[in-house]
Amino acid sequence: MPDQFLFAVEVFINGLMSGVLYALVALGFVLIYKASGIFNYAQGVMALFAAMTLVGIMDGQVPFSHIINSVFGTNLHHFGWHVPALLAILLTAGVMVLFAWLVQRLVMRHLVGQEPIILFMATIGLAYFLEGVSDLMWGSEIKKLDIGLPQGGSLWIEDMTAGLGGDNFYGFFIDNLDMVATVVAALLVTGLVLFSQYTKQGRAMRAVADDHQAALSVGISLNFIWVLVWSVAGFVALVAGIMWGTKSGVQFSLSLIALKALPVLMLGGFTSIPGAIVGGLIIGVGEKMFEFAIGPMVGGATENWFAYVLALLFLVFRPQGLFGEKIIERV
Amino acid sequence: MKDMQEGYTTADGRKIGGVVMEMKNITLRFGGVVAIKDISFDIRQGEIRAIIGPNGAGKSSMLNVISGFYVPSEGEVWYRGAKRPKMRPYEIAQQGIARTFQNIALFEGMSVLDNVMTGRLGHMKSGLIAQALWKGKAEAEEVANREVAERVIDFLEIQHIRKTPVGRLPYGLKKRVELARALAAEPKLLLLDEPMAGMNVEEKEDMSRFILDVNDEFGTTITLIEHDMGVVMDLSDRVVVMDYGKKIGDGTPDEVRNNQAVIDAYLGVASD
Amino acid sequence: MFYRESGDFKTSYEQDSQTFPIKFDRYRYYAVLAIAFLVVPFVINDYWANAILLPFLIYAIAAIGLNILVGYAGQVSLGTGGFMAVGAYACYKFMTMMPEVSMFVHVLLAGGMTAIVCVAFGLPSLRIKGFYLAVATLAAQFFLVWLFNRVPWFYNYSASGQISAPERDVFGILITGPNAPAWATYMFSLIFLTFCALIARNLTRGTLGRSWMAIRDMDIAAEIIGVNPMKAKLTAFGVSGFFIGISGALFFSVYLGAVEVGEAFGITKSFLVLFMVIIGGLGSIFGSFAGAAFLVLLPVVLKVVGVDVLGWPTDIVAHFQLVIVGALIIVFLIMEPHGLAQLWRVAKEKLRLWPFPH
Numbered sequence: 001m002p003d004q005f006l007f008a009v010e011v012f013i014n015g016l017m018s019g020v021l022y023a024l025v026a027l028g029f030v031l032i033y034k035a036s037g038i039f040n041y042a043q044g045v046m047a048l049f050a051a052m053t054l055v056g057i058m059d060g061q062v063p064f065s066h067i068i069n070s071v072f073g074t075n076l077h078h079f080g081w082h083v084p085a086l087l088a089i090l091l092t093a094g095v096m097v098l099f100a101w102l103v104q105r106l107v108m109r110h111l112v113g114q115e116p117i118i119l120f121m122a123t124i125g126l127a128y129f130l131e132g133v134s135d136l137m138w139g140s141e142i143k144k145l146d147i148g149l150p151q152g153g154s155l156w157i158e159d160m161t162a163g164l165g166g167d168n169f170y171g172f173f174i175d176n177l178d179m180v181a182t183v184v185a186a187l188l189v190t191g192l193v194l195f196s197q198y199t200k201q202g203r204a205m206r207a208v209a210d211d212h213q214a215a216l217s218v219g220i221s222l223n224f225i226w227v228l229v230w231s232v233a234g235f236v237a238l239v240a241g242i243m244w245g246t247k248s249g250v251q252f253s254l255s256l257i258a259l260k261a262l263p264v265l266m267l268g269g270f271t272s273i274p275g276a277i278v279g280g281l282i283i284g285v286g287e288k289m290f291e292f293a294i295g296p297m298v299g300g301a302t303e304n305w306f307a308y309v310l311a312l313l314f315l316v317f318r319p320q321g322l323f324g325e326k327i328i329e330r331v
Numbered sequence: 332m333k334d335m336q337e338g339y340t341t342a343d344g345r346k347i348g349g350v351v352m353e354m355k356n357i358t359l360r361f362g363g364v365v366a367i368k369d370i371s372f373d374i375r376q377g378e379i380r381a382i383i384g385p386n387g388a389g390k391s392s393m394l395n396v397i398s399g400f401y402v403p404s405e406g407e408v409w410y411r412g413a414k415r416p417k418m419r420p421y422e423i424a425q426q427g428i429a430r431t432f433q434n435i436a437l438f439e440g441m442s443v444l445d446n447v448m449t450g451r452l453g454h455m456k457s458g459l460i461a462q463a464l465w466k467g468k469a470e471a472e473e474v475a476n477r478e479v480a481e482r483v484i485d486f487l488e489i490q491h492i493r494k495t496p497v498g499r500l501p502y503g504l505k506k507r508v509e510l511a512r513a514l515a516a517e518p519k520l521l522l523l524d525e526p527m528a529g530m531n532v533e534e535k536e537d538m539s540r541f542i543l544d545v546n547d548e549f550g551t552t553i554t555l556i557e558h559d560m561g562v563v564m565d566l567s568d569r570v571v572v573m574d575y576g577k578k579i580g581d582g583t584p585d586e587v588r589n590n591q592a593v594i595d596a597y598l599g600v601a602s603d
Numbered sequence: 604m605f606y607r608e609s610g611d612f613k614t615s616y617e618q619d620s621q622t623f624p625i626k627f628d629r630y631r632y633y634a635v636l637a638i639a640f641l642v643v644p645f646v647i648n649d650y651w652a653n654a655i656l657l658p659f660l661i662y663a664i665a666a667i668g669l670n671i672l673v674g675y676a677g678q679v680s681l682g683t684g685g686f687m688a689v690g691a692y693a694c695y696k697f698m699t700m701m702p703e704v705s706m707f708v709h710v711l712l713a714g715g716m717t718a719i720v721c722v723a724f725g726l727p728s729l730r731i732k733g734f735y736l737a738v739a740t741l742a743a744q745f746f747l748v749w750l751f752n753r754v755p756w757f758y759n760y761s762a763s764g765q766i767s768a769p770e771r772d773v774f775g776i777l778i779t780g781p782n783a784p785a786w787a788t789y790m791f792s793l794i795f796l797t798f799c800a801l802i803a804r805n806l807t808r809g810t811l812g813r814s815w816m817a818i819r820d821m822d823i824a825a826e827i828i829g830v831n832p833m834k835a836k837l838t839a840f841g842v843s844g845f846f847i848g849i850s851g852a853l854f855f856s857v858y859l860g861a862v863e864v865g866e867a868f869g870i871t872k873s874f875l876v877l878f879m880v881i882i883g884g885l886g887s888i889f890g891s892f893a894g895a896a897f898l899v900l901l902p903v904v905l906k907v908v909g910v911d912v913l914g915w916p917t918d919i920v921a922h923f924q925l926v927i928v929g930a931l932i933i934v935f936l937i938m939e940p941h942g943l944a945q946l947w948r949v950a951k952e953k954l955r956l957w958p959f960p961h
Contacts, residue, residue: 129929
């Protein structure tokens with residue numbers, strides 16, 4: 001087989017893997033959108049916040065230490081203990097539930113019935129707020145996140161595939177972490193589907209997604225469901241934060257993956273979980289392949305915009321997305 | 332089609348002219364659902380034409396076809412002697428067809444006056460640059476059209492709420508503002524989608540008076556949908572009766588009242 | 604006591620649709636103009652110009668532009684940064700290609716160029732709505748920034764990849780470059796702001812403004828009563844782009860002098876201007892001023908209070924700024940979706956009846 005083709009295959013596979021990560025972020029959006037019609041821009045910052053909190057708890061960092069030190073002249077930084085990864089993840093999940101409750105209590109409850117675009121802008125405000133809070137809490141420097149996930153290329157796959165090409169081909173390079181992420185994402189989606197199909201809360205969640213009024217009338221508490229949904233989205237953010245944080249460090253740019261998730265949603269439709277996954281894969285593969293094939297001709301870094309332009313063109317021809325229902329307009 | 336060109340004279344002595352709009356074998360489908368099935372009727376110059384029928388009969392869909400919001404799956408719409416080509420709804424509006432909506436569709440963020448002025452948009456032609464400069468052409472045009480809008484506002488007796496944002500008005504007044512917006516366009520054909528829905532008796536009386544006055548003073552052709560049978564029979568010159576997307580009756584109120592199919596489908600169960 | 608409309612009778616429709624129907628407002632407006640044009644230029648210094656006045660004037664233009672698109676026509680855009688970049692780079696190209704032409708012309712041409720680009724990116728709005736469109740405008744943001752970063756022609760093949768404004772003058776007075784006096788840059792920007800605000804006011808009170816607002820409030824109904832949605836949306840994109848382009852051109856040439864596109868016109872700029880519009884008030888020209896003033900002053904005030912008075916490190920103050928801006932956005936959306944402009948209106952309403960409110 002020609003090497004060029006094999007390289008393309010490698011790019012394709014890596015695109016699929018990064019697509020999984022996009023899908024993971026997009027999933028959080030879909031959950032909240034389905035249940036409450038809110039397009040939660042803060043999802044990316046939630047992932048950042050969750051990852052920072054996780055690192056902070058694991059390292060035993062004192063929250064808000066920087067500001068406490070400045071005001072009181074103290075010199076706090078660490079409690080001096082280390083929390084095992086699993087416990088830290090549980091604690092962080094707890095923090096995300098608390099956050100969900102606060103958001104519902106302080107923000108969303110007061111915006112019920114507003115236009116979607118107002119809600120969207122409110123979540124942009126929320127994103128800024130949360131970003132500021134997480135910087136104040138844990139400091140804004142780049143942090144390393146290591147909860148013991150395998151990293152680096154998979155030698156096994158490289159060895160297995162090295163024989164496929166000529167002398168210049170050393171086998172497929174596939175990141176172990178990406179593979180773990182794929183497995184985790186699959187588990188997460190399965191878990192969510194099981195949760196929404198077979199538990200009482202899950203069914204209530206779907207009922208709310210279908211029709212708020214009807215759900216209210218059969219005695220489902222909207223408040224509770226929304227807190228639940230934001231918590232689940234917080235948990236999804238945590239998982240996404242762990243994956244991205246392990247890959248490229250916990251830092252501000254992590255919150256920007258939310259922006260990447262937006263075109264994914266536009267392709268897949270805002271209300272469809274399979275749509276989020278397929279959309280994520282298309283974007284992941286598409287931008288990697290485009291950069292591989294066209295990038296060198298136009299100066300590279302096309303990943304910056306490819307996803308958006310693809311989504312834009314796609315929407316112009318199919319405004320409801322891949323899996324969305326056809327929009328029938330009424331007066 | 333007998334008396335295609337000549338009109339007729341109504342019981343109260345008004346002269347009704349030739350055909351303004353003719354619906355020829357209109358069928359409208361949404362996917363597998365047939366909302367309108369092979370309906371034909373005409374609307375004549377200066378008459379008040381009503382479309383009635385039980386819920387879900389397809390009346391509003393019919394009005395949407397006339398105003399161009401829905402394109403019929405089959406059949407032709409003839410307006411003022413010409414077959415209507417494929418057009419965007421705003422082009423149809425600019426041909427002189429104005430309407431109101433069943434669930435009020437006013438621009439909530441704007442004042443009453445601005446809402447009424449939107450009805451004049453089709454008559455205002457000054458360009459971007461002229462408007463940016465304002466003084467001169469744009470202002471003159473604004474004033475000229477404002478006068479028309481003010482006449483309509485006077486006519487419908489809503490002067491006192493001119494500058495009020497529409498969002499703050501009670502339901503009955505909103506209905507009236509919507510009528511004002513439609514009238515400001517000086518339409519040749521006015522479509523009213525349940526103009527009296529949800530009103531009390533007094534408001535209905537007011538609205539009926541306005542509809543008759545519009546028809547009388549401006550000679551505007553009116554097509555309306557209404558549930559209140561008493562009102563329909565009093566107001567309209569001719570009535571189309573629809574049921575399950577089909578036309579089951581067409582004629583003067585008296586003819587319709589005595590039509591057996593209509594009685595079975597609708598009037599038999601009406602409460603008045 | 605002075606704030607009265609009684610006795611101030613309107614006898615023609617011209618008078619009724621003027622910008623400031625109440626006499627007191629009108630006089631105050633003339634007073635503000637007089638101070639801005641006749642007093643400030645004589646007392647201005649570099650600190651005031653660069654820290655407060657220039658950013659305020661320039662952001663106010665951008666905010667007016669975005670407000671036309673978002674507040675009046677209801678088309679949410681997250682591409683403001685990218686469009687400002689178009690204005691900046693167009694201005695740069697015109698300045699270097701035609702050095703002898705007046706700066707006024709360059710800035711206006713830059714605005715026109717941005718209007719064209721903005722209309723092109725506005726075309727999808729004919730098919731897609733709401734936040735689908737908002738996300739689609741991100742395509743403009745990221746694509747444009749990438750374009751100016753990667754295509755050397757735009758920055759005249761300079762080694763740094765930056766663009767820096769050469770010295771240009773208007774009637775012999777330096778406007779750009781490090782030697783331009785503070786009062787001149789201030790006046791130059793002020794003239795453009797006044798010009799833009801007047802145009803915006805004229806457009807929004809007339810036919811075009813009404814068709815924008817009709818599309819915003821209920822697009823389907825608007826089309827049925829005769830608003831051409833294509834014309835309404837594209838003119839909104841065009842006019843908005845014109846203003847945003849002017850603002851981008853001034854931001855680069857008069858205010859910063861040298862610009863790296865990703866830094867100066869990134870996505871954060873889009874959000875900043877959007878926040879000005881929200882905090883100031885959607886659908887209000889005055890609100891655009893108020894929002895721009897607020898968000899320009901906030902960091903300055905925070906810095907003075909946090910760093911100079913309390914002695915905190917600058918990064919903490921910067922983080923606090925995020926928290927405060929985020930919280931303010933939420934508070935405004937909850938308490939007063941119409942922004943500062945509405946607070947102002949309510950205050951005026953009260954004042955009109957004062958001291959006998961019953």
